[in-house]
Amino acid sequence: MSIPQKSRQYILPAGRKNGYKKLTITEVEVPKLKATEVLVKVHAASLQYRDLMIAYEHYDPCLAGREIVPGSDMAGEVIAVGQDVTDWKAGDRVCANFSPAHLHGDPTPATMAAALGAFEPGVLTEYRAFPAAGLVRIPKHFSYQQASTLPCAALTAFNALNGRANPIKAGDTVLILGTGGVSIFGLQFAVASGATVIATSSSDEKLKIADKLGAKHLINYRNAPDWEEEVLKITKDVGVDHVVEVGGRGTIYKSIKSVRIGGGVYVIGILSKGDFPQDIFRLILLRAAEVRGILIGSVAQFRDMVKLIEANPEKTTPVIDKVFKFEDGVAAFAHLESQKHVGKVVIQVSKD
Template sequence: MIQLFRRRLGPRMSHSSYKSLEFFSANDIDHSFNTAMSIPTTASEYYLPKIGSHEDLALRTKKVEQPGASDVLVKIHAVSLQFRDLIIATGSYPVPAPPDLVPGSDMAGEIVAIGQDVKGWKVGDRVSANFATDHIYGDPTPATQRTTLGGAIHGVLTEYRTFPAHSLVAIPSHLSYEEASTLPCAALTAYNSLLGPVPVKAGDYVLVLGTGGVSIFGLQFAVASGATVIATSSSDEKLKIASKLGAKHIINYNKTPNWDEEVQKITNGVGVDHVIEIGGIGTLPKSINAIRLGGHIHIVGFVSKDTSSTNLIMNTILKAAAIRGILVGSVAQFKDMNRLLSANPETTRPYIDKVFPFEEAKQAYSYLASQAHVGKIVIKVSKD
């Protein structure tokens, strides 16, 4: 209650001043009590009691923490999954995680309580947290890497969580919580790839490998920027979806194993300007063949079955190195991306394959592992 009254009366009032509430109408006091009572004292969250498989995920009850002076408490409505979540659960991710890790990096929710020093946010605001909570602008640093959600620090697969206020970004008003939960990692990674230091421009050719979350967002951002998109997949059905989303050329790499040569034909022997490279060592040689002289390969994953040099690809990503390893993005980029989303609401609307209830988080992980999806997989955390 003190926290809510402090927000209303101002941070400089003494503790004893809160005893004098004659400034309030009865409705004001009732509203404050109702708001406070709406925040439970305990909540459910998933954690990994051991590393080995996503099947090890377990539910536990935690105490809902009150926000510190510079923090906010968020009721999480939706969480989207990444390939990273799978490899963290199996122990294949090279960054050490804290014991009993709460997984998940991507969320959308509403602010339900605010620390006394927080400015610019209010109860009821709809927000997402950045992938690395302290990566505000510029290049990543060792310090910001130590604040990556669901990896270096506990994540978001929980009903309530506090976040530092500086890590939050308002979500576009036209998106649902489920749609907005897909933005912090997949969307921002694609945005950083194509609209980072060397922005895609109208008339460019963009090659996206596969139809997962980052690739689909890359397709959408490229189309919104006026580029021509070439999409690959092993599934004709998935390629039909890519076409509907704006891909001008589609290649089934099972039917056309030398897909790099097909890309060269499509571009009249010039090659593409940008590649969203998600396969890793198994696809990188062909991506290099498909790129134009001076083109840009954006390495964001290693989902191909060739795992002979997985560490090479992961180290490229973690170093954010060129041939450009993409380590998600900053709060500043997140805000810029949301302007693009709001300016092109239909072209860039997140493509969600399936939404699972909170109780079926393991099934959501299994569906992600099957690679049967197109776009994003979301877990609906809140029932209201």
């Protein structure tokens, strides 16, 4: 494949007042590769809640007033490599890690500053150069659309359940809140690990999907607003081993009440609103709960996750709600914002 000279990419303009509604496509020069870089043709990208926050300038005050190439999650094809690159060749199918600089271990200020789609240009572009060390091969049986869902939603869920001294194991019980991208992957990875899953949603239709994916217990929290009591009934007052907590202020107290003594609550999202109970810290102490914030994951964890996916292909197929054409980026963001989706929203950037 010849190296292109131009690339179409999306821009969130500086000084925007209407969030993603001012997304525009522009044409730029394809950069000359550095010795340690890889040029990738982006085939597909998936959106996440962070993309909405950045579009509305709610993510980081330091990003206010900046022009941004959005998006952090992609899958594509290597078309050229720098002169010092030996691990990749043209034709390889890859994802870029959320932060290409986060190779292993815990995140640092430097690795977070290198995250895509914020201070660093994102992936809603036809061609992009990445550091070779920040790329991961995609599962052999995945399409580019499926693989584009992995860098944030899947890796966040994998890190939550496997990232510390108390990793998920067969026989554990896992509470999954909602049916968004992280939650669905958390459900799938838990089932693949031999755990029992309790899933919550405000929609019986969405709970049917969770059931098909292997959730053993289903709770509609509109019908059962005190859903933590339902969780305790299911677990015979013991509590669950792990909670994938995506709600934030409106759900964190209930999540901690749901966890067993010594269990883990993995804080991922800030989707809900609510009062912050004054005695939450007492509750954390009484439950001896590990409450851990999750900032995506490393390249090393990404590689481990691919191994889990390839070992359990039937149980870990990504759930894609809808695929949009590259030219329909605004509509894709609007669909994500509606929160009517189950699983991931994908943009087809280039033809496979």
